[in-house]
Amino acid sequence: MTKSKMKLVADESCDFAVVRALRDAGMDVLAIAEVSPTLTDIEVLKIAAREGAILLTEDKDFGDWVFAHRESVESVVLMRFPGAMRKQMARAAVEIISEHGSQLKGSFVVLEPGRARIRGI
Numbered sequence: 001m002t003k004s005k006m007k008l009v010a011d012e013s014c015d016f017a018v019v020r021a022l023r024d025a026g027m028d029v030l031a032i033a034e035v036s037p038t039l040t041d042i043e044v045l046k047i048a049a050r051e052g053a054i055l056l057t058e059d060k061d062f063g064d065w066v067f068a069h070r071e072s073v074e075s076v077v078l079m080r081f082p083g084a085m086r087k088q089m090a091r092a093a094v095e096i097i098s099e100h101g102s103q104l105k106g107s108f109v110v111l112e113p114g115r116a117r118i119r120g121i
Helices: 016-024 041-051 061-068 083-104
Strands: 007-010 028-031 054-057 075-079 107-112 115-120
Touching: 007 016, 007 041, 016 028, 016 083, 041 054, 041 061, 054 083, 061 075, 061 107, 075 083, 083 107, 083 115
Parallel strands: 007 028, 007 054, 054 075, 075 107
Antiparallel strands: 107 115
C-alpha cells in the first residue's frame, strides 16, 4: 500500500494539526469533524472498517471497542501526547504512517512521544 492509496479516518478527537500534516504529506484523510462531528464511536469505527482505513484518534475508548467488544477495524492509531509535547504529535503521525503504514494493518498502535507500541487486533 503506498501512502497515496492509504485511507485514513480521523476521529473527531484527533487534533486537526494531525489532519493538516497528513494531508500536506499527500495522504487521503477523512476528518469526521468536517463531515459529521456528532457521530458515535461505533459509527466512526464502522466508517473506518468499511473504507479499509486506519483510524486516527486520541480517544482511549476505541481500545475498549476493539479489544473488549471485538469491533472490526483495519487498524487504529491512538495518539497519547501530553500537553507540553502536543506540537510533536502531527510529525509523529506523519512519520509512522509514511514509514510503516502498510505494516499497521491489523494493529492497534499507541503512538507516544518517541515511541509506538503496536499490538495485533
